Amino acid sequence: MGKGIDFVKAILKNTIEKKGFDQCLKNFNVVSAGNGNCKVEFTVAEEHLNAGGTLHGGFTTTLVDCISGCALMTRGDVAPGVSVDLHVSFMKAAFPGDVVIVDAKTIRAGRTLAFLEVELRKKDEGSVIAQGQHTKFIGQI
Amino acid sequence: MGKGIDFVKAILKNTIEKKGFDQCLKNFNVVSAGNGNCKVEFTVAEEHLNAGGTLHGGFTTTLVDCISGCALMTRGDVAPGVSVDLHVSFMKAAFPGDVVIVDAKTIRAGRTLAFLEVELRKKDEGSVIAQGQHTKFIGQI
Amino acid sequence: MGKGIDFVKAILKNTIEKKGFDQCLKNFNVVSAGNGNCKVEFTVAEEHLNAGGTLHGGFTTTLVDCISGCALMTRGDVAPGVSVDLHVSFMKAAFPGDVVIVDAKTIRAGRTLAFLEVELRKKDEGSVIAQGQHTKFIGQI
Amino acid sequence: MGKGIDFVKAILKNTIEKKGFDQCLKNFNVVSAGNGNCKVEFTVAEEHLNAGGTLHGGFTTTLVDCISGCALMTRGDVAPGVSVDLHVSFMKAAFPGDVVIVDAKTIRAGRTLAFLEVELRKKDEGSVIAQGQHTKFIGQI
Numbered sequence: 001m002g003k004g005i006d007f008v009k010a011i012l013k014n015t016i017e018k019k020g021f022d023q024c025l026k027n028f029n030v031v032s033a034g035n036g037n038c039k040v041e042f043t044v045a046e047e048h049l050n051a052g053g054t055l056h057g058g059f060t061t062t063l064v065d066c067i068s069g070c071a072l073m074t075r076g077d078v079a080p081g082v083s084v085d086l087h088v089s090f091m092k093a094a095f096p097g098d099v100v101i102v103d104a105k106t107i108r109a110g111r112t113l114a115f116l117e118v119e120l121r122k123k124d125e126g127s128v129i130a131q132g133q134h135t136k137f138i139g140q141i
Numbered sequence: 142m143g144k145g146i147d148f149v150k151a152i153l154k155n156t157i158e159k160k161g162f163d164q165c166l167k168n169f170n171v172v173s174a175g176n177g178n179c180k181v182e183f184t185v186a187e188e189h190l191n192a193g194g195t196l197h198g199g200f201t202t203t204l205v206d207c208i209s210g211c212a213l214m215t216r217g218d219v220a221p222g223v224s225v226d227l228h229v230s231f232m233k234a235a236f237p238g239d240v241v242i243v244d245a246k247t248i249r250a251g252r253t254l255a256f257l258e259v260e261l262r263k264k265d266e267g268s269v270i271a272q273g274q275h276t277k278f279i280g281q282i
Numbered sequence: 283m284g285k286g287i288d289f290v291k292a293i294l295k296n297t298i299e300k301k302g303f304d305q306c307l308k309n310f311n312v313v314s315a316g317n318g319n320c321k322v323e324f325t326v327a328e329e330h331l332n333a334g335g336t337l338h339g340g341f342t343t344t345l346v347d348c349i350s351g352c353a354l355m356t357r358g359d360v361a362p363g364v365s366v367d368l369h370v371s372f373m374k375a376a377f378p379g380d381v382v383i384v385d386a387k388t389i390r391a392g393r394t395l396a397f398l399e400v401e402l403r404k405k406d407e408g409s410v411i412a413q414g415q416h417t418k419f420i421g422q423i
Numbered sequence: 424m425g426k427g428i429d430f431v432k433a434i435l436k437n438t439i440e441k442k443g444f445d446q447c448l449k450n451f452n453v454v455s456a457g458n459g460n461c462k463v464e465f466t467v468a469e470e471h472l473n474a475g476g477t478l479h480g481g482f483t484t485t486l487v488d489c490i491s492g493c494a495l496m497t498r499g500d501v502a503p504g505v506s507v508d509l510h511v512s513f514m515k516a517a518f519p520g521d522v523v524i525v526d527a528k529t530i531r532a533g534r535t536l537a538f539l540e541v542e543l544r545k546k547d548e549g550s551v552i553a554q555g556q557h558t559k560f561i562g563q564i
Contacts, residue, residue, distance in 0.1 A: 047164075228510040256512050306481075344484065
């Protein structure tokens with residue numbers, strides 16, 4: 001059975017409380033979730049910036065990793081799995097105050113591997129900031 | 142003119158103080174730096190973990206991004222640039238207490254693009270945790 | 283000025299005649315082209331197979347490379363450029379006789395870099411075989 | 424039991440004879456092979472070129488795919504497997520007559536996944552043309 005928006009909110013709340021690296025995901029708004037997809041948005045703030053004052057590439061890749069993981073889990077029939085490969089192309093800078101939409105989709109989930117794609121866009125103008133592909137191992141190790 | 146270990150320590154200190162995303166790089170030890178290469182080490186701690194209690198993939202990719210950037214800057218003749226593509230393969234889990242070596246190398250730096258590779262290894266057994274490739278644009282935008 | 287389907291057909295015809303590696307692109311049907319996008323289809327045949335008798339991963343990556351290049355050139359305002367990074371996730375096997383659609387899109391083309399995505403799908407069932415991201419340098423070297 | 428140079432020569436000979444896509448691997452010289460590694464060399468010729476007259480990116484990725492597969496098989500204890508992810512960074516052009524060394528290594532091979540890296544260098548000057556990472560699924564599907 002698939003799971004929706006409250007399920008993803010609970011996952012994010014739970015992981016943020018753990019004092020691990022996912023603490024960087026606080027202040028996110030879950031826009032939609034279900035059927036292998038998940039869309040969240042956030043406003044670029046000081047804690048997301050690199051030394052040049054723009055959205056940090058490491059934070060962008062962390063979002064590709066985490067929000068695609070949320071998307072996968074909404075299917076309800078798969079383990080969260082572990083990352084195998086992650087690739088991101090960085091297309092445009094984002095600045096403090098920009099509202100960014102992170103749109104993650106499950107392209108395919110088989111018995112052992114899941115393939116996910118993520119697009120980050122600016123909410124106002126719709127321009128693509130980054131695109132990522134994330135492969136997870138979801139079988140038994 | 143190339144730059145060495147004190148140069149990278151100063152970069153990391155400066156960026157961590159900025160309250161941006163690079164704050165996650167605190168508690169790092171710079172082992173060596175110079176001629177386009179940079180090696181740092183850290184001990185996996187609570188703040189680096191995912192919900193499963195192992196080294197977070199988003200943190201791993203952040204290290205691939207940042208430490209390769211430090212490696213590039215030791216050349217002394219290039220701008221820090223902006224990320225174009227970043228790819229990471231995740232090979233093995235790391236656990237709290239593991240000492241991890243992050244070994245970044247400049248493979249090629251031309252007039253407009255730089256190509257960097259990064260390997261994360263466990264210090265005790267030498268096993269590879271992750272390998273990454275990072276492409277930066279270093280020309281004038 | 284953008285260019286369309288006849289433009290791409292001419293590009294493919296010209297490059298196939300050159301006796302280079304693009305000879306492997308013969309027997310392709312250009313379905314649509316224009317505005318940075320290009321869609322072609324072909325039937326999996328003996329010359330596209332690996333030793334296991336399925337669509338060869340090297341051929342899949344060649345398609346990601348070439349058809350995204352065609353997509354980029356339909357914009358009419360950019361040089362063909364050179365490849366910087368190429369990433370492919372392989373999701374499903376394709377077999378002799380399968381009709382495969384290769385769907386390439388320009389996500390962003392700036393002054394120096396272009397970012398392209400490509401999806402390979404089976405025409406009959408619509409399932410995704412592979413997804414790729416291709417970054418090209420289109421400025422002056 | 425590991426396998427060596429004659430084993431890889433036999434693999435290449437066998438696959439080239441099959442009339443599939445691997446025909447493009449003819450005229451290769453196997454320099455060394457064993458223990459998860461494989462090194463081959465070839466001279467850039469007309470059949471390897473793109474429309475611009477340099478080594479074709481699609482051929483480069485095909486080499487990353489195939490020669491890393493040969494490297495993996497020299498271990499003797501693993502199935503050839505299927506590709507999951509492949510990433511290549513293109514660093515420098517190669518021209519007709521250049522002798523290119525393709526150097527593939529197994530970084531890690533577990534029960535279900537193998538991680539391989541490949542470097543293409545010019546034999547005379549040693550400069551890196553391209554670097555790739557290849558992830559294969561080697562468990563039971």
